[in-house]
Amino acid sequence: xxxxxxxxxxxxxxxxxxxxxxxxxxxxxxxxxxxxxxxxxxxxxxxxxxxxxxxxxxxxxxxxxxxxxxxxxxxxxxxxxxxxxxxxxxxxxxxxxxxxxxxxxxxxxxxxxxxxxxxxxxxxxxxxxxxxxxxxxxxxxxxxxxxxxxxxxxxxxxxxxxxxxxxxxxxxxxxxxxxxxxxxxxxxxxxxxxxxxxxxxxxxxxxxxxxxxxxxxxxxxxxxxxxxxxxxxxxxxxxxxxxxxxxxxxxxxxxxxxxxxxxxxxx
Amino acid sequence: xxxxxxxxxxxxxxxxxxxxxxxxxxxxxxxxxxxxxxxxxxxxxxxxxxxxxxxxxxxxxxxxxxxxxxxxxxxxxxxxxxxxxxxxxxxxxxxxxxxxxxxxxxxxxxxxxxxxxxxxxxxxxxxxxxxxxxxxxxxxxxxxxxxxxxxxxxxxxxxxxxxxxxxxxxxxxxxxxxxxxxxxxxxxxxxxxxxxxxxxxxxxxxxxxxx
Numbered sequence: 001x002x003x004x005x006x007x008x009x010x011x012x013x014x015x016x017x018x019x020x021x022x023x024x025x026x027x028x029x030x031x032x033x034x035x036x037x038x039x040x041x042x043x044x045x046x047x048x049x050x051x052x053x054x055x056x057x058x059x060x061x062x063x064x065x066x067x068x069x070x071x072x073x074x075x076x077x078x079x080x081x082x083x084x085x086x087x088x089x090x091x092x093x094x095x096x097x098x099x100x101x102x103x104x105x106x107x108x109x110x111x112x113x114x115x116x117x118x119x120x121x122x123x124x125x126x127x128x129x130x131x132x133x134x135x136x137x138x139x140x141x142x143x144x145x146x147x148x149x150x151x152x153x154x155x156x157x158x159x160x161x162x163x164x165x166x167x168x169x170x171x172x173x174x175x176x177x178x179x180x181x182x183x184x185x186x187x188x189x190x191x192x193x194x195x196x197x198x199x200x201x202x203x204x205x206x207x208x209x210x211x212x213x214x215x216x217x218x219x220x221x222x223x224x225x226x227x228x229x230x231x232x233x234x235x236x237x238x239x240x241x242x243x244x245x246x247x248x249x250x251x252x253x254x255x256x257x258x259x260x261x262x263x264x265x266x267x
Numbered sequence: 268x269x270x271x272x273x274x275x276x277x278x279x280x281x282x283x284x285x286x287x288x289x290x291x292x293x294x295x296x297x298x299x300x301x302x303x304x305x306x307x308x309x310x311x312x313x314x315x316x317x318x319x320x321x322x323x324x325x326x327x328x329x330x331x332x333x334x335x336x337x338x339x340x341x342x343x344x345x346x347x348x349x350x351x352x353x354x355x356x357x358x359x360x361x362x363x364x365x366x367x368x369x370x371x372x373x374x375x376x377x378x379x380x381x382x383x384x385x386x387x388x389x390x391x392x393x394x395x396x397x398x399x400x401x402x403x404x405x406x407x408x409x410x411x412x413x414x415x416x417x418x419x420x421x422x423x424x425x426x427x428x429x430x431x432x433x434x435x436x437x438x439x440x441x442x443x444x445x446x447x448x449x450x451x452x453x454x455x456x457x458x459x460x461x462x463x464x465x466x467x468x469x470x471x472x473x474x475x476x477x478x
Contacts, residue, residue: 167348170371171371171373174370178359
């Protein structure tokens with residue numbers, strides 16, 4: 001296999017010229033999206049340049065503590081994103097619950113794949129740890145936003161149903177079971193759909209990147225299979241733990257749902 | 268068993284006017300009570316207070332002299348069956364949602380067979396209802412009958428019935444009475460239906476407080 005051809009900054013700038021086509025279409029249909037497009041493109045470039053330089057540093061020094069610190073920062077950002085993109089308030093207890101759940105979801109899956117499957121001599125090795133964690137975390141974030149949001153949104157909307165279960169002798173766990181089930185199903189559906197169509201409809205980014213870097217397609221698909229399983233397991237685990245941990249904050253001593261944790265508290 | 272509301276005041280958060288002011292009521296085993304009052308007078312609120320979903324601003328609710336909080340409340344919830352005005356058992360077929368209540372640890376031993384449950388459905392006029400029908404697609408009257416069947420099978424000591432006959436014809440009402448009236452229970456019902464209230468053995472009027 002050949003190694004990848006580096007792109008010069010000038011060549012990359014040349015690549016941006018293709019944006020003329022979408023901008024023309026957006027302008028022709030008066031979509032008012034040109035401003036948003038320019039902002040999105042600039043943000044993407046700045047963020048990726050920043051990450052590129054940062055990862056260069058991480059890979060070069062490959063210090064386990066720095067790597068762990070970077071992962072904790074990624075989990076923290078994912079934690080705030082989950083809360084901000086959901087119906088929930090930035091409550092300390094909720095932030096802590098989702099932080100721990102996301103971290104455990106990623107950490108357990110990382111440990112399993114890097115230690116037992118790939119059998120890395122050092123599982124904190126940046127070259128493996130950072131990209132694999134990033135892939136799992138990105139999907140955990142999406143799963144958490146869908147799952148946790150669905151759980152609390154439905155509970156708020158159908159609070160009378162939950163109360164009816166409590167009044168019929170259910171424990172909190174039993175009363176919440178149907179809400180929990182629906183949230184898990186909704187959060188995992190996109191990953192299931194992606195697994196079922198992968199390779200047919202699209203070539204995943206990680207696999208494409210690996211092949212471009214000179215890996216054989218057969219190595220690339222093995223990593224891709226592993227990463228899909230890791231994403232599936234990690235997402236479900238972090239959504240499950242996220243909801244479970246947040247229950248301590250979301251209910252009072254009488255097992256009543258505390259609507260005060262929602263952004264728009266309903267009286 | 269004695270259930271007491273003593274000098275209850277209650278206002279929903281954000282509302283200046285209390286819905287209940289200085290309300291008291293004592294119910295003993297064998298009492299079949301009709302709570303009467305205009306819409307919004309606090310009949311349903313009384314059930315919610317009793318079940319611990321809302322907390323009285325003043326006053327206490329006791330069962331055999333013990334205040335219904337914490338462990339006492341959990342035990343009480345296990346001794347009640349509640350028929351809300353609009354029963355919502357969620358998504359799923361009638362079979363799934365009906366029997367889900369008997370998956371609870373506290374209710375497992377009361378789980379009826381499908382045949383026995385259907386027998387009661389038929390008795391209540393639900394003979395055309397299929398087990399695989401989506402619960403959400405049932406009419407209000409059908410859902411009400413399902414709720415009544417649940418109250419019957421759960422067989423708890425306290426029955427809280429919110430407008431139990433609002434969507435039923437006279438023949439069905441008679442059957443509900445036959446199924447649920449029991450001298451060994453306390454039955455609290457909120458009802459606008461004279462047919463029902465005249466068959467209860469106590470009538471308690473709730474008047475909204477005058478501001």
